Amino acid sequence: MITENQIHSLAKRWEIDQITVMREYLQILFLFYLYAQRKSDKIFFKGGTAIRFLFGSFRFSEDLDFTGTLESDEIIGLFNNACSDLNREIPAVEMENFKKKRNSIVSRIRYTPKPDTYPLGIHLEISIRERPITKAASHIETLLPVSPYPVVTHLESEEIMAEKIRALLKRAKGRDLFDLWYLLTKEVKLNWDMVKKKMEFYNDAATLTDLVSAVKAFNQKKLFDDLAKFLPRAQRKTIPGLKENILEKLGRFAVT
Structure with missing residues (x-):
């Protein structure tokens, strides 16, 4: 104990x-x-x-x-x-x-x-x-x-990322944004075929453009309120730039 x-x-x-x-x-x-x-x-x-x-x-x-x-x-x-x-x-x-x-x-x-x-x-x-x-x-x-x-x-990490993207598109929680950003920083492959399979389970579909739009539209106050309590104190100051960092990384990653 x-x-x-x-x-x-x-x-x-x-x-x-x-x-x-x-x-x-x-x-x-x-x-x-x-x-x-x-x-x-x-x-x-x-x-x-x-x-x-x-x-x-x-x-x-x-x-x-x-x-x-x-x-x-x-x-x-x-x-x-x-x-x-x-x-x-x-x-x-x-x-x-x-x-x-x-x-x-x-x-x-x-x-x-x-x-x-x-x-x-x-x-x-x-x-x-x-x-x-x-x-x-x-x-x-x-x-x-x-x-x-x-x-x-x-x-595996690619499948966890695909489910995080689906969660971001379906329910939009600040923690999903952070988790996506973290996996992108670890250069986890963004496998869009896997994302498609995850979306098909709910009879839905999505494109990279949809993901970018969801990130851009996420409310900044909601992001802070949902995420801050789960981060070390020193890391909370990075929340305001999180969306911009994700969009930058999405722009660099190839979709397969």
Whole structure:
């Protein structure tokens, strides 16, 4: 179990609040227990938290996102088992009941260290209709006191980028803009054929021009309000120039 001193030290080092440090600790521990189970290789880690844990992004997150290729009940069983294992290590952790939607199942991990405190939450969402295009397995390296490191099955970076572009076109959150920018800075290939496949799942289509328009149209205040709390203090001053930086990089990357 992480100590208060360790939380304080990492919060200072990462220039973020202590609640965010504790949330990340719980996220990584949960992933450890999830991927220790048989059939967990059918659960594909993805999204902004995957970008942070696997590709070094400095944006923190309150979510864990996945694509699952098992039946819904099997997926729910794996997640409940992981939470039960986590609860034995940290008794104040519990899982809310899963809700089944058309294309996903969702839940929430709650951590309530004291009865009179507001619970720390981790939103869980598992896509269940869409099939992954890519597959990889990697360690999650961390400064947090988690050993051994989790080994997670995940989408490759190109596919994560394609899903981020789809998210940006469909729901428009500031964190998606940041994640796209970060992947572009890492020279992840912008594979438009993959973007097309992701859009086709929702019977939709998009062009690079549509993406550029979405970036330009994104409200600057909304961008700051959504993103600032997830960034280290020193990085928040870069938010005003984020859209311009993305547009510059989109102009240089070849679309394939």
